Amino acid sequence: IDLKQPYELTLSNVHYTYPGTKKEILKGINLTIKPGERLAILGRSGSGKSTLASLIRGDRKPSSGSIKLNGVDTDKFGDQITKYISIINQTPYLFNTTIANNLRLGNEDASEEQLWQVLRRVGLSEMVQELPDGLETKVDEAGLRFSGGERHRLALARILLRDTPIVLLDEPTVGLDPITEQAVINTFIKQLKGKTLIWITHHLQGIDKMNQVIFIEDGKLTMEGTPQEL
Ligand code: ATP
Numbered sequence: 001i002d003l004k005q006p007y008e009l010t011l012s013n014v015h016y017t018y019p020g021t022k023k024e025i026l027k028g029i030n031l032t033i034k035p036g037e038r039l040a041i042l043g044r045s046g047s048g049k050s051t052l053a054s055l056i057r058g059d060r061k062p063s064s065g066s067i068k069l070n071g072v073d074t075d076k077f078g079d080q081i082t083k084y085i086s087i088i089n090q091t092p093y094l095f096n097t098t099i100a101n102n103l104r105l106g107n108e109d110a111s112e113e114q115l116w117q118v119l120r121r122v123g124l125s126e127m128v129q130e131l132p133d134g135l136e137t138k139v140d141e142a143g144l145r146f147s148g149g150e151r152h153r154l155a156l157a158r159i160l161l162r163d164t165p166i167v168l169l170d171e172p173t174v175g176l177d178p179i180t181e182q183a184v185i186n187t188f189i190k191q192l193k194g195k196t197l198i199w200i201t202h203h204l205q206g207i208d209k210m211n212q213v214i215f216i217e218d219g220k221l222t223m224e225g226t227p228q229e230l
Pocket residue numbers: 018021025043044045046047048049050051052202
């Protein structure tokens with residue numbers, strides 16, 4: 001499937017119940033996300049935010065209703081969906097291999113110059129330069145050197161290499177101290193400028209930079225508006 005930009009996501013009456021369970025988690029979500037929009041999805045723990053993210057990413061299928069990208073059901077994309085949508089979640093995963101390999105999970109063909117470029121963009125190039133083997137340093141050997149904030153920056157670098165038009169952030173700054181969190185949020189927003197951004201969060205830090213905010217409560221969208229209105 002080869003879609004033409006701009007990319008618009010449409011959720012129509014999306015319901016979701018986990019297989020083998022009875023409780024309906026999403027109860028009729030209707031939502032249009034315009035190209036380049038920066039949308040915050042706010043909600044309490046357990047309200048269904050990550051479930052919604054996994055449906056948008058195509059990791060799960062709605063029990064009923066549809067999710068479409070430019071009018072095409074995301075069901076139809078299979079792995080191809082990763083060309084259009086990428087996700088950074090609560091615990092960015094680093095594989096037990098070199099920094100270069102970890103970054104190239106975003107784009108196998110990235111040149112060394114491209115790797116340095118994204119590391120500069122996320123503010124990690126100096127740190128990596130100082131490692132004994134630079135880009136070839138193994139993450140497990142560097143293990144403890146990666147703080148929470150640095151892991152999130154590395155995850156962002158990976159996403160920047162993938163360069164999808166839509167990026168989902170599922171509480172990507174959870175567990176960071178407030179100052180680091182603000183710095184990471186600022187980097188994310190600056191570097192992802194122009195892309196459609198879906199920011200899932202349970203608190204208000206950083207949402208002033210978004211242009212639309214919606215609340216999810218018990219599987220339903222309850223309120224929407226701009227950060228100024230709310
Ligand atoms: P948090 O802010 O804590 O991340 P959330 O809003 O992302 O919460 P979800 O992870 O979407 O919430 O979970 C919504 C509900 O779905 C919860 O009641 C949870 O227990 C349930 N749930 C999540 N994953 C599964 C699963 N794999 N199987 C069954 N139930 C699940």
